[in-house]
Amino acid sequence: MPFNTARVLLERERELETLREGLDGARAGEGTLLLIEGPAGMGKTALARAGRAAAGQAGMMPLEARASELEQPFAFGVVRQLLEPVVNQDSGHADLFAGAAGPATRLFEPDERRPLGANVGFEALHSLYWLVVNITDQAPVLVLVDDCQWVDRESLRFLDYLAQRIEGLPVAMLLTGRSPDAAAEKTESLWAHMASRPSAVALYPRPLSQSAAVALARERMGAEAAEEFCRACHTATGGNPLFLRELLRALDAAGVVPSAAAADEVQAVGPAAVSRFVLHRLATLGPAATELARAVAVMGDDSELPLAGRLAGLSEDVAGEAADDLVRADIFVHAERLGFVHPIVRAALYEDLAPGERQARHAAAAEALAAEGAPAERVTAHLLLTTPTGDQRRVATLRSAAADAAHRGGMRAAAEYLRRALAESPAAQERAETLAELGRCEVAIMQFEAAEEHLRTALTLDAALTTRAVAAFWLGRCAIVSGGRSARAAADALASLAGELQTADPERSLELGSELLSVTTAFTQLRGGLAVQLQRFRDQARGHPGFEAVARIHSAYEQILRGEPATAAMEEVEQALATGLPRSAQSNAALLALLALRLGERYELAVQLVDAALVRARQEGHATRQGILHAQRAAITLAQGSLHDAQAEADTGLLLVEESHFVVPLLVAVAITVQVERGELDAADRLAQTGEAFGIANRAHISDFLTARGRLRIAQGRLEEGVADLLWCGERREARGQCWPSDWRAHAAPAVAALGERQLAVKLAREQLAAARRVGAPGALGMSLRTAALAIGEDERLALLREAVSVLERSSARLELAHALADLAAELSRAGGRREGRDAARRAAKLAGQCGATAMAESAMAELHAGPGRRARMELTGPDALTAAEWRVCRQAAEGRTNREVAQALFLTEKTIERHLSSAYTKLGIRSRFQLPAAIGE
Ligand SMILES: Nc1ncnc2c1ncn2[C@@H]1O[C@H](COP(=O)(O)OP(=O)(O)OP(=O)(O)O)[C@@H](O)[C@H]1O
Ligand SMILES: [Mg+2]
Incomplete structure (x- = not known):
């Protein structure tokens, strides 16, 4: 043994x-x-x-x-x-x-072999x-x-x-x-x-003690080994078990007698000489074993015997014998394939090779593996350790390895392989293809600067039109995901390639045209050209229903942004969706449709769209897209006033996307607003700080964040800061020629009034109201009426609040309705309409409680029980007492999902689900899942 x-x-x-x-x-x-x-x-x-x-x-x-x-x-x-x-x-x-x-x-x-892509x-x-x-x-x-x-x-x-x-x-x-x-x-x-x-x-395993060393030494060298000798072995190796064993083995092999006198000899060997021992020991096994061991050191553990033998220049028989010797000497593990017992031994052998020789051997290993048809990634591991030779076959291998890695979600590895492929100096066409693939990987891992550079270079090369089209497409995506990098270059490239492809490949040309519209729509500096582009695209799309639908969505979205009536725009979107979008437009145009539906308050259809897209994104394991969709759902549920759901959606979204993603400002904005509505201003403040730490303030898509932070500051009583945020948001929107959504005005107006700038407050409130009446979306109109009431005040207040309530009653904006009722109650109690006021306060409290707006519910209750100091307490049991997370879990469980399914849908663990449920059961006073639907009133 x-x-x-x-x-x-x-x-x-x-x-x-x-x-x-x-x-x-x-x-x-x-x-x-x-x-x-x-x-x-x-x-x-x-x-x-x-x-x-x-x-x-x-x-x-x-x-x-x-x-x-x-x-x-x-x-x-x-x-x-x-x-x-x-x-x-x-x-x-x-x-x-x-x-x-x-x-x-x-x-x-x-x-x-699959193209890098899907x-x-x-x-x-x-x-x-x-x-x-x-x-x-x-x-x-x-x-x-x-x-x-x-x-x-x-x-x-x-x-x-x-x-x-x-x-x-x-x-x-x-x-x-x-x-x-x-x-x-x-x-x-x-x-x-x-x-x-x-x-x-x-x-942290410790070095062995002296007595352990003595025991080991005697086991190896015989019970008569002298104490001094054994101690010297311990000192020489510092008690490291591997070094100790190797030292003993070497001394044994050298025929050293373990006497006290030999202790000096041991000390002379010195510590950390394992590699020397091993190489020496290897040498005693003969040249074939040494060569085979070297070959495996280069090939890596788990090498096939025939292949390693061939690389070592040995016949199969000789290689087989050498392998057996190495296993007996305990250098190789005993297994079907060859590999070292200790990585340190492999390292010793590997480092013993001169750098040039190592490279040559890796190159040979790559050749041999490629000849055997080994997976591209395995060949690539060796190619990465050689210097470029300008071998075009290598380019193909590296690209294929990149495609495999990307297919498995290893985008970083894929990018590394592609960079290495470029170092092999491929010719223009292949270079452009490789650059486009690399850029695409870099967009996925959010290395925008590199992506930009590579994609732009690809566009300058003398390569096929289709290849440059791919590069332009990804430069467009890069601009969007990064929040505007190279936006103009992307737009130019998309426009020119769409033009070049128009007759040769009209479909592809339209795909690029649709990307161009997305880029142009997204960035202020480009929006000037949008109208012309859209017209051209519409003309070109005639006869291609899918792309006609894309054009419709863009024009509907623009109508809404311009503040035109929502009804007409919504009809356009509905028609477009009924027609169906082309595959390539599934992400951008579909997202725009969603945004339009949200602004037009067609929440039901929007949610249907989100849910269907979420199912697809889950099946594909596309985390970022899931994050974007959760953000949309978060914003919708917030608008409908379900704070619990909105927070859970935002949390889920934040789990799924990286900090620098363009959707993060929206997710953080929803999370902040939820806390503001709950009256949890410290929590909201912490979220705002997190957002700032993410660098949100310097990004392109931050209007939502600014609005949320502005509202937070106002709620904190930091009116000036709050107004500044909201006005900044307004400037950004106006620079885009955008008059809708104008919620920044709505929130700014009352604060401006409170700061004593009545004229400006009235102006903002009236502008807002006029815009909202034109658009006609009831949630936004109701809110505008309410904030106008607060900003304009006195003689118009009561009428505006009454109108706000009646408009909001026709909307699904429950929390907004609660606000309007609460304000109406306060106004009525001032104006002497006590009965009507109490009625409104009662409704406000109930609605606010349902929405999870604790603070408002409490103050509405206080209003009800009038009389200072008698603050009504919110109930600590019942559905209202559930936290956002508990609520969300209960909802899912009530729909009949198992804990595991709920955990999967919410990106949580089963344990967390159990915890939420058990806490929720206590609050709801129930014992089992079957009682859930009734208890949460679903
Ligand atoms: N506590 C011990 N007593 C006796 N022998 C030991 C002890 N720990 C390890 N050894 C022996 O020492 C040698 C090295 O141990 P091992 O391979 O576990 O080290 P390692 O920490 O994994 O090293 P590496 O970082 O190189 O992987 C082995 O031959 C092992 O059997
Ligand atoms: Mg180990």
């Missing part, structure tokens, strides 16, 4: 106990995160193996992976190692990929998480990843995502990694981030 398989681990009782406790906890459904950290050779892998054995005995299902330096660029490489065995074993699959896990299937699809927005994390949850239905799971310092970035993100949501799952995560200073910079922060989780249990 080889020495190194270490039957016992010395001085690790405490660590093993902790591991066992962690596993027990996981089996009992308390997810645990165990980290083992330490320098090379300290015994991390050995401990992890012990943990794995214990898990196996306890009936847990192990998911294992070992990261390696060479495979670090592979997007989701480690995740695939972890999950592929289970996925392959389970032939039916249906259960594993049930529910939100569905989109993860594409991570396990065989690699194939669904670049795929985001694996959420679906992978649910895949793991589904696996736990079979047995408690151990997720074991060794050598995390080399985990690819995407997999590390997933591990972090899982760690964050592990609570309540029968999952133990056991991760090992070198101490951060030795780890690659890129992964350092995420590892540190995980280690800093309060729930993480970190183990």
